[in-house]
Amino acid sequence: AFHWQSKVNIQHVGVDDMVLLNKLNEQSIVDNLRKRFMANSIFTYIGPVLIAVNPFKDMPYFTNKEMELYQGAAQYENPPHIYAVADNMFRNMIIDNESQCVIISGESGAGKTVEAKYIMGYIARISGGGQRLQHVKDVILQSNPLLESFGNSATVRNWNSSRFGKYVEIVFSRGGEPIGGKVSNFLLEKSRVVHQNQGERNFHIFYQLCTGADEKLKTNLGITALDYYSYLNHSGCYKIDGIDDAKEFKQTL
Known part of the structure; x- marks a missing residue:
C-alpha cells in the first residue's frame, strides 16, 4: 500500500x-x-x-x-x-x-x-500552548524518571518493573492545552524495601544513590559500598545489564 x-x-x-x-x-x-x-x-x-x-x-x-x-x-x-x-x-x-x-x-x-x-x-x-503551558508539559513528562526511581525495580522478568499502580490525570483547557496534572500511586510493594528474591533488586533509587552520588554527597550522607547494606546485599544482584545507575541518578535529580 x-x-x-x-x-x-x-x-x-x-x-x-x-x-x-x-x-x-x-x-x-x-x-x-x-x-x-x-x-x-x-x-x-x-x-x-x-x-x-x-x-x-x-x-x-x-x-x-x-x-x-x-x-x-x-x-x-x-x-x-x-x-x-x-x-x-x-x-x-x-x-x-x-x-x-x-x-x-x-x-x-x-x-x-x-x-x-x-x-x-x-x-x-x-497540544498547543506557549511557554507557561510548555512548563506544565515538561513537569508531567519529567515526573516519570522520579516515579520510576522510587517505585520501580529489577525483577527476574523485567529489569524496570513498576512495583506500584499509577493513575495519571492530565487537565486540559477548552482549547486542548494541558494546564495541570495529577499522579496517584497505589499498591506500592513496600515489602521490597526489606526483602528481595534471589536475582532481584530493591528500588532503583538505592543503587542510583550509591553509584551516582558525588563524593561530597556520599560523605554527608555516610554512603558506602552497595554490598555493605543488608537491604541490598542478600539478593546477590547489584547491577543490571543495560542500566547505568549513575546516569539514571542524574536524571532523577
Whole structure:
C-alpha cells in the first residue's frame, strides 16, 4: 500500500484489525499476532482495543515523523499504533468536550510503563500552548524518571518493573492545552524495601544513590559500598545489564 501522507510504502502483514479475521478464535489470534510480530509489526487492533507485543528492543516507530503521520488522521488510515489511540482520545476530548480514559493492562514486562510514556509524549507534542503551558508539559513528562526511581525495580522478568499502580490525570483547557496534572500511586510493594528474591533488586533509587552520588554527597550522607547494606546485599544482584545507575541518578535529580 502507498500512503498519501507519508509518501512511503507501508507493508501489510497479517490482519491489522482482528475483528476481520475469517475465523475468530484463540489460535487464529495467536497466529496473526505471531506473523505480525515476526515482521516487526508490534501493534494490532481488535476493534477499539490496541494489542502491543513487546519486542524488547528499540523500534524505529516513535519519531516525530510518526507523530506527524498520525496527527489528525482517522484510526484506520494508518497501520495500528499507540499514537493512533492517543490521537483518537485527544480529538474525542476536543470534539465531544468529554473526559477520556485509556486503560493500559498486561503482565509484568509487557511494556505498560513505556506505552504510557509514548501517550504522554504524543499529547505533549500535538497540544498547543506557549511557554507557561510548555512548563506544565515538561513537569508531567519529567515526573516519570522520579516515579520510576522510587517505585520501580529489577525483577527476574523485567529489569524496570513498576512495583506500584499509577493513575495519571492530565487537565486540559477548552482549547486542548494541558494546564495541570495529577499522579496517584497505589499498591506500592513496600515489602521490597526489606526483602528481595534471589536475582532481584530493591528500588532503583538505592543503587542510583550509591553509584551516582558525588563524593561530597556520599560523605554527608555516610554512603558506602552497595554490598555493605543488608537491604541490598542478600539478593546477590547489584547491577543490571543495560542500566547505568549513575546516569539514571542524574536524571532523577
